[in-house]
Amino acid sequence: MSLHGKLLIGSARVATDATFTAIDPATNGALDTAFAQGGPDHVAQACALAWEAFDTFRETSLELRASLLEKIADNILALGDALLERVGQESGLPRARLEGERGRTMGQLRLFASVVRQGDWLGVRVDPAMPERKPLPRADLRLRHIPVGPVAVFGASNFPLAFSVAGGDTASALAAGCPVVVKGHPAHPGASEMVGEAIAAAVKELGLPEGVFSLLSGTTNELGGALVADPRIKAVGFTGSRAGGLALVRIAQSRPEPIPVYAEMSSINPVLLMPAALKARAEALGQAFVGSLTMGAGQFCTNPGLIIAVESPDLERFIAAATEAIGKTTPLVMLTPGIAKAYKQGVKALADSPSTTILAQAAEGEGNTCSGVLFSVTAADFLADPALAHEVFGSSSVIVRCPDVDAVKAVLEGLEGQLTATMHLDEADYDAAAALLPTLERRVGRILANAWPTGVEVCHSMVHGGPYPATSDARTTSVGTLAIDRFLRPVCYQDLPDALLPAAVKHGNPLGLNRRVDGVVQPGK
Amino acid sequence: MSLHGKLLIGSARVATDATFTAIDPATNGALDTAFAQGGPDHVAQACALAWEAFDTFRETSLELRASLLEKIADNILALGDALLERVGQESGLPRARLEGERGRTMGQLRLFASVVRQGDWLGVRVDPAMPERKPLPRADLRLRHIPVGPVAVFGASNFPLAFSVAGGDTASALAAGCPVVVKGHPAHPGASEMVGEAIAAAVKELGLPEGVFSLLSGTTNELGGALVADPRIKAVGFTGSRAGGLALVRIAQSRPEPIPVYAEMSSINPVLLMPAALKARAEALGQAFVGSLTMGAGQFCTNPGLIIAVESPDLERFIAAATEAIGKTTPLVMLTPGIAKAYKQGVKALADSPSTTILAQAAEGEGNTCSGVLFSVTAADFLADPALAHEVFGSSSVIVRCPDVDAVKAVLEGLEGQLTATMHLDEADYDAAAALLPTLERRVGRILANAWPTGVEVCHSMVHGGPYPATSDARTTSVGTLAIDRFLRPVCYQDLPDALLPAAVKHGNPLGLNRRVDGVVQPGK
Known part of the structure; x- marks a missing residue:
């Protein structure tokens, strides 16, 4: 064509x-x-x-x-x-x-x-x-x-x-x-x-x-x-x-x-690993996390850029599994040379921070590719440096090690608005999760349990939005x-003759619409 | 008390x-x-x-x-x-x-x-x-x-x-x-x-x-x-x-x-006098207009500050009736000395304009009172000077004389966003009114027929809003x-266990709410 x-x-x-051409990010060559x-x-x-x-x-x-x-x-x-x-x-x-x-x-x-x-x-x-x-x-x-x-x-x-x-x-x-x-x-x-x-x-x-x-x-x-x-x-x-x-x-x-x-x-989409879930399936969670993180070279608004958990041997099991999984990933071509460059800069900024430790990094690829990388930081250091919460668009994620559940809450309260928050949890975690829910609701547009935020269902109940600066309009x-x-705004018609009323609001309801009459929805058909 | x-x-x-006192606007005296x-x-x-x-x-x-x-x-x-x-x-x-x-x-x-x-x-x-x-x-x-x-x-x-x-x-x-x-x-x-x-x-x-x-x-x-x-x-x-x-x-x-x-x-709430309606009841409209204009000393967001009509002998009948009615009004105390002062300044600015004619002005009162005043201007002059469309908070209104219905439309298209627009019309006016409706819908939050914009019903269908600068948010x-x-924003819950879901979205619908299930509203009770 x-x-x-x-x-x-x-x-x-x-x-x-004046004209411009498209660039093939796999080759840096100009397309026709x-x-x-x-x-x-x-x-x-x-x-x-x-x-x-x-x-x-x-x-x-x-x-x-x-x-x-x-x-x-x-x-x-x-x-x-x-x-x-x-x-x-x-x-x-x-x-x-x-x-x-x-x-x-x-x-x-x-x-x-x-x-x-x-x-x-x-x-x-x-x-x-x-x-x-x-x-x-x-x-x-x-x-x-x-x-x-x-x-x-x-x-x-x-x-x-x-x-x-x-x-x-x-x-x-x-x-x-x-x-x-x-x-x-x-x-x-x-x-x-x-x-x-x-x-x-x-x-x-x-x-x-x-x-x-x-x-x-x-x-x-x-x-x-x-x-x-x-x-x-x-x-x-x-x-x-x-x-x-x-x-x-x-x-x-x-x-x-x-x-x-x-x-x-922008959003870094915090993922909370609750203790019982982590104990029950740390390795599986670590593997699945890397799957979500590196899918599509991490170029999703809902990429899991932040993991939050209380320090424990189970968290180390999660990290070991994630580290192993990241090692097995291959570099993926990013969307544009500019995005690939920004990704490398973002990773370098995190690596240069005195607060972070690199837990795992996949082998570097050629050209405009993205290699997964995993950082670790303490909750106190994370809270002290807002730059650590900046989005790095691509397969980079930061694990925040918390001394206790109060620190988990403090980290969440310290975050800017986000598109999503995820909790991995088992029944034994419900009480702790319930205590965190109000914070999550105030901070994000979508709350997930035992899933990963990438993959946004297009349906009636979806919210792909959230408080500023995830979006400019949280409503x-x-x-x-x-x-x-x-893209809508309300208009009221007062005493207009039926001949002039738009069909949607005519007395006879010719469109058969559901209408709220005196405050109560009446079915149209 | x-x-x-x-x-x-x-x-x-x-x-x-530091403290302050309230002022009685009727006396300019400090209250206790x-x-x-x-x-x-x-x-x-x-x-x-x-x-x-x-x-x-x-x-x-x-x-x-x-x-x-x-x-x-x-x-x-x-x-x-x-x-x-x-x-x-x-x-x-x-x-x-x-x-x-x-x-x-x-x-x-x-x-x-x-x-x-x-x-x-x-x-x-x-x-x-x-x-x-x-x-x-x-x-x-x-x-x-x-x-x-x-x-x-x-x-x-x-x-x-x-x-x-x-x-x-x-x-x-x-x-x-x-x-x-x-x-x-x-x-x-x-x-x-x-x-x-x-x-x-x-x-x-x-x-x-x-x-x-x-x-x-x-x-x-x-x-x-x-x-x-x-x-x-x-x-x-x-x-x-x-x-x-x-x-x-x-x-x-x-x-x-x-x-x-x-x-x-702010809003000046244009009122359109359509030809057949004007012919049928110019005098009654003129009297009713002054009633709406001077009610509460005109201190309503929906005060009819602008009358738009095609030049005709019937318009002169309307003006004569309005002039007579304004002459019979008595000055009313305004809400504050500042508002009374701003009203006088606004009226003076309109009077000083080379484009306007004073049609009628009620006798001046003492102190912080408002006296009704009626100006006239041609459509061309009105369109040429945006200052003539500024809100004057109080009982002041401007009648825009239009050579034809195209000028009526041009005046409406030239207006800033408004809270309301009103049409006085009879059946013979319906075609002309229908042609103006799209403009009105784009310009205002509420459209009235054969009524006056003052008096805002508190109900489910009311829109007291409108495009900028009537409001800062037309939605x-x-x-x-x-x-x-x-004051609301949406939050989505994905795969949350029922124990953690808020009551409004629990599987069993314990609140008996109407809910949109797969896109279709299901009654709750």
């Missing part, structure tokens, strides 16, 4: 004088195709189209919008091997992983289609008029949620399908009725173009306004900054580094009209169906 | 060397009682207690938390005439209004009690385990919402009961399970103390931790700034001026851990039961 390298501004395909460098003018064009499309797109029928999401999934699948090959070249990720990720991408598009059709996301509420009420009658009051407006989505490097051009942010924004302008991640511009064309084709096939979707490529910060600053953009979805996310937050806050930024930024999730709420 | 004038820091009553000037140390003490109370308070039973809200309502009623007299002295508001406002205050506390008991606000979702799923099994995933943490509430001047110490922000935060630290409005410190003691008594009677509620008084910006900056405060509720709200937003955003600020700031409302969502 040949790539055109152009910007997708609605239905226009726009070339630029010169990709356009989008700039502020292109942002303005894409946002103008998105704004123009907004009032039409947001009032499309639920069925049409669901069909769009399903059509996008179909079109992505129809790209076949060509997509998987290109994204493999651009990301260094193996075929099996990419097949799984493509499945997840299509799965979440289809899940959001089902959510759109079902309609509960509209959050319809009705308080019927009470003309006889004393001392004052009550008006007829009806509420629905409407989309906020065009959304800027920033493709992530580490999920080049599932959190990029047609990823969770795009799927949830389109589901809500928001046109989307994607700023593609420069590490995988070819895959971005292919997926972008799949979306654009779906928009066209369903007769929707071209401005429903645009894709801008480029390597400059100026491009993303202009996108977030554009007055027609009303919300931002981002997954990436803390520095990148906070830069976008600052731009969004300094606009004449500030807008919400949903940035998923939401970026994975799972609740993510649609990020 | 004698007042002590002290800060309420949990169960402690704290006097300070020297009130403590709270400072950063007091903020730290109150926030430490709130933090200490948080984990306990947030896990109280739904019944206990509902009882707290009801007990607060009972205790406020038990204050009897003494409360109404004091708040009347401090605010200049008449008795009948204050009786109504007290009723609303108790009503919203009781409404939130019913919401807490019902439990839907927990937003429970369950995706049961699928151990046989291929290629990977699904874990058991459960979601509930938890309160964000201690909340800072800023009492508003214009609703000294319903949006002050025990107002909507406090009620919704307590309902969510958040301890509350109120910064009382310095215009009504006596009423604040009385209501604060009513809350503190309820907290004590129900055996809850003292830190669930504190009340700090003071006249300095430093006090409020320190409160928003305290690391134990996790969200802020505010109703007041745009300058005040934005100052709090800036402080909240520059914290090491930024937090959400729900500031309801929410500060009035109505949806306001509880401001």
